[in-house]
Amino acid sequence: MEIASELQQSNFASEEAKAIVNVIFTGNWVTYQQQELLKPYDLTMQQYNVLRILRGQNGKPMTVLAIIERMLDRTSNASRLVDKLVEKKWVLRRECPNDRRAVDVLILPEGLALLEQIDEIQNQWAKRFAHMSQKDLTQLNELLDKLRN
Amino acid sequence: MEIASELQQSNFASEEAKAIVNVIFTGNWVTYQQQELLKPYDLTMQQYNVLRILRGQNGKPMTVLAIIERMLDRTSNASRLVDKLVEKKWVLRRECPNDRRAVDVLILPEGLALLEQIDEIQNQWAKRFAHMSQKDLTQLNELLDKLRN
């Protein structure tokens, strides 16, 4: 993305102002690449995110509400995201036994297999960050965490 | 955003894996706040971004293509973004004298006044980052730049 250099050139009023734009820009930059990476699998970032959350449950089902709480990108449309995943047979939706208002969502073996396949590609892709030292990465994580407080 | 703590708890395979999620998450986090901040002005982030790019021109007009090149979030719909800004009388669109295919876009005094008003609110909001030292901010900017290479 050539705009990166643009960001560097721009003269910002302060390091703070630059940091704000930089965080947004870099987030978009990574998101864009992830989207490209997922395109062949007919998965949007949001759908992928939900699948990974479900995998994290290790077989336990999750209600839609619980999924929303863990999503990177808050949205009220988890219902429709799950719809898409059900359509594609990657997850199962069934009535929650304890609470008939709620719906249990469960990742299927096909969904897990898909994720494993994508893991491979992710690992390949992540090599583009080989120039970041372990210290760099730790520091970056600390600073981002600190930014959010 | 309570999910922040969630991010901290999650056990990632590596600092690298965490950094990737962290950059996306923090970008979304800042974006979300910016959107909230802009809501009263009936401006989307994209529209705001275009307005600021135009302000950066100091009165000089810009073609739609030139705007696209500077946008934080690449999209082919700069035309329609400009539409919205024209509707709201914040910018002017006119045929480019050198090239009749192109369209010159120019920010109007009303647009500049709006931005100034928003600058105020941005400054207020930015106070929430007072806990970041100058060194922190510089380091964060350097690491984000380095991440993108």
Added chain:
DNA sequence: TTGCATTTAATGTAATTACATTTAATTTTG
């Protein structure tokens, strides 16, 4: 227990975004 408030998910809708196509103008090339 009945009625009311709350919770959970789904749905309706309008706006936005992504992606492809179209239109018009310009540039290139034979």
Added chain:
DNA sequence: CAAAATTAAATGTAATTACATTAAATGCAA
């Protein structure tokens, strides 16, 4: 110069997102 290729912007459309509303189930209070 005419035809073909390229460029700039607009438009069509399908999918996604944002936001509000609805429907159903549950919990709570009188």
